[in-house]
Amino acid sequence: MDFSIASILALDGVTNGAVYALLALATVLVFAVTRVIFIPQGEYVAFGALTLALLQQGQVPGTVWFLLVLAGCAAVADVADGLKHHQSLSRIARRVTGSTVYPVLISLVAIWAAPQKFPLLVQAALTLALVTPFGGLLYRLAYQSLADASVLVLLIVSVGVHFALTGLGLLFFGAEGFRNPSFWDERFSAGPLTFSGQTLIIMLASVALIVALWLFFERSLYGKALRATAVNRLGARLMGISSESAGKLTFTLAAFIGALSGLLIGPTTTVFYDSGFLIGLKGFVAAVFGGLASYPMALVGAIGVGLLESFGSFWASAFKEVIVFSAIVPVLLWRSLRDPHAEEH
Template sequence: MDATIASILALDGLTNGAIYALLALATVLVFAVTRVIFIPQGEFVAFGALTLALLQTGQVPGTVWFLLVLAAAVVLQDLATGLRHRQPLGRLAVQAGRTLAYPVAVSALTWWVAPMQLPLLAQAALTVALVTPFGALLYRLAYESLADATVLVLLIVSVGVHFALLGLGLFFFGAEGFRNPSFWDARFSLGALTLSGQTVIIFAASLALIGSLWLFFEKSLTGKALRATAVNRLGARLMGISSSSAGRLSFTMAAFIGALSGLLIGPTTTVFYDSGFLIGLKGFVAAVFAGLASYPLAMVGALGVGLLEAFGSFWSSPYKEVIVFSAILPILLWRSLRDPHGEEY
């Protein structure tokens, strides 16, 4: 390996690492606020890429029906809970209307404009609008009633949600893979390196989102409320911060980050309905490096995972995934020795 090959591999690794950094930040955010190890984070990536791909062909994506099914399931769950607690029917109707309003509106808009084959940026915006609501709906459907359960129970639920989303993704999107067009076809030469416009967009979008998250958590009242919930859930409740609202917001942000990651990674690789699992798992490895607590360390860990994957594929391409996921073992051992803790009851 010479310097030219090493620089090309490093660029490829940093590009992928920028995507993994976004997913690692989402994983840390969700765990910090809700204690949920959110395994299905990668499914949002696949949904984002596949939704844009189907919009490119002028079809109504399966995301529309998936969103309506999830919204209807949440309404039925809320209705059953409300009737069990003898809540007024008028209040239940208002709650159902609020739950259905956005999914029905964005689905109707998609049904109307999908055959028009809008410009790529408009389709990307519509994709994000479709996928982002999945976060809050999934939280309300699967996690909200278990907010005080142990981490192990929440992890088991996450595994179940992952398999459910995988099967539904196959049903709504099919087994065919798609590769989306690049958002920018320019080429830039830096010595032996050639940067594509899509690579520049990936770095720019990742840095912009990371900066926006920093501003959100440091400067906004809502961001500080989320940080308070992450530090002490009970204390946040006593101060009037709703843990349910915090959970819904954190899952919504995770879905938004996943959808954006799908848009960014779609032009660089063929995405299938189950591709998100491996991508999300690499973000999880980076989050574990950060102890599921530190955003800066999660970003550093993600870049490290990207570089390890790139150089691992050069040394032994068939075993690159094994190399990446084996790296989690010494990290777990180091974390266990560095931060011993008692059992959770």
Template sequence: MDFSIASILALDGVTNGAVYALLATATVLLFAVTRVIFIPQGEFVAFGALTLAMLQTGQVPGTAWLLMVMAGLVAAVESFHGLRRGRPAGLVAKDAVLTLAAPLVITTAAMVMAPMQLPLVAQALLTLAIVTPLGGLTYRLAYESLADATVLVLLIVSVGVHFALLGLGLLFFGAEGFRNPSFWDTRFTLGPLMLSGQTLIIFMASAALIVMLWLFFERSLYGKALRATAVNRLGAQLMGISTVQAGRLSFTVAAFIGALSGLLIGPTTTVFYDSGFLIGLKGFVAAVFAGLSSYPLALVGAIGVGLLEAFGSFWASSFKEVIVFTSILPVLLWRSLRDPHHEED
């Protein structure tokens, strides 16, 4: 291996690592706020890329119908529980209308705009509008009633949600893969490296989102509420912070990050309905490197995973996935020895 090959592999690794960093950040956020190890994070990546692919063909994506169905289920379940608890029927109906309003508008917009062959950027924004609300609805359907359950129970629920979304992905998009057009086709030469415009977009979008998340947690009231919930859930409740709203907001942010990641990688690789699982799992590995608690360490771990994958594919392409996932073992061993497990009360 000479310097030029090493440079190309390093660029490829850092590019992939930038996407893994976003997913690792979302994983850390969800675990910190809700204690959910969210295995289906990768499904939002696939949904983002494939929803845009469907819009490119002029079809209404299945995720638009999924959004409407999930909103209807949430409205029905919450209305039923509200009436059982004796809430006034008027308030229950108002909440149901509020739950259905935004998904109905988004689904209608998708039906009207899909055949219009809008510009790529407009289709990307519509994709984000469709996929992002799925996060909050997923939390309300699958996790909200189990918010106080153990981490193991929440993990089992995540496995079930993963298989449900995987099956829906196959139903909506079929078994064939799609590759989206690049947002920027320009190419730049830097020594032995050939930088594409899409690579620069990945870097800029990842950096911008990480900075926005930092500002969100440091400067905004909602961000500080999420941080308080992450530090002490019971204490946050006693201070008047709604942990329910914190969970919904964190899942919505995670879905947005997943959909954006799908838009970023869609032009660089062919995405299938099940491609998100491996991508999300690599983001999870990076989050484990950070102990599921540190955003800066998650970024460092993601870059490490990307570099390990790139150089592993050069030396042993058949075993690159094995190399990446095996790297988690010494990290787990080290953390286990450093922080011995104590039985929960």
């Protein structure tokens, strides 16, 4: 291996690492606020990429029908919960309206817009608008009633949600894979490196989103509320911060990050209905580098995962996944020796 090959592999690793960094951030965020190890994070990636692919073909994506079904289920759950706790009809109506209005409106927009074949950027924005509500709806249906359960129970639920979303992905998108067009087709040269405009977009979008998240958590009231919930759930409740609202907002942010990652990675590889699992798992490995708590270490871990994958595919392409996932073993061992865990009560 000479310097030029190493440079090309490093660029490829950093590019993939930028996407894994976004997924790692979402994983850390969800776990910090809700204690949920969110295995289905990669499903948002697949849903984002495949939704855009079907919009490119002028078809109404299955995401629309899935979103309407989830909104209907959430409305039924809100009514049942309101009647159980003897809430007023006006309050129940407000909750049902909050769960259904946006999904119904954006679904109607998507049904109208799909045959129009709008420009790529418009379709990308519509994709984000369709996939992002999945986060809050999934939290409402699968996790809200279990908010105080143990981490193990929440993990088991996450595994079940992952299998459900994978099966529904096959139902709504089919077994055929799709590769989306690049957002920028230009090519640039810098010494031995030749990189595409899509590579630049991936890196710039990742950096921009990371900065936006930092500003959100540091400067906005909602961001500070999420930070408070992550530090001390009971203390946040005593200060009037709704853990239910914090959970919904956290899952909504995770869905947005996953959908954006799907848009970024879609032009670089063929995405199938089940491709999100491996992609999300690499983001999880990166999050483990940070102990599911440190955002900077998760970023470092994501770049490391990207480089391991890139160089591993060069030296032993058949074992690149094994190399990446094996890297988690020494990290877990080191963390276990350094921070002996206490039994959860």
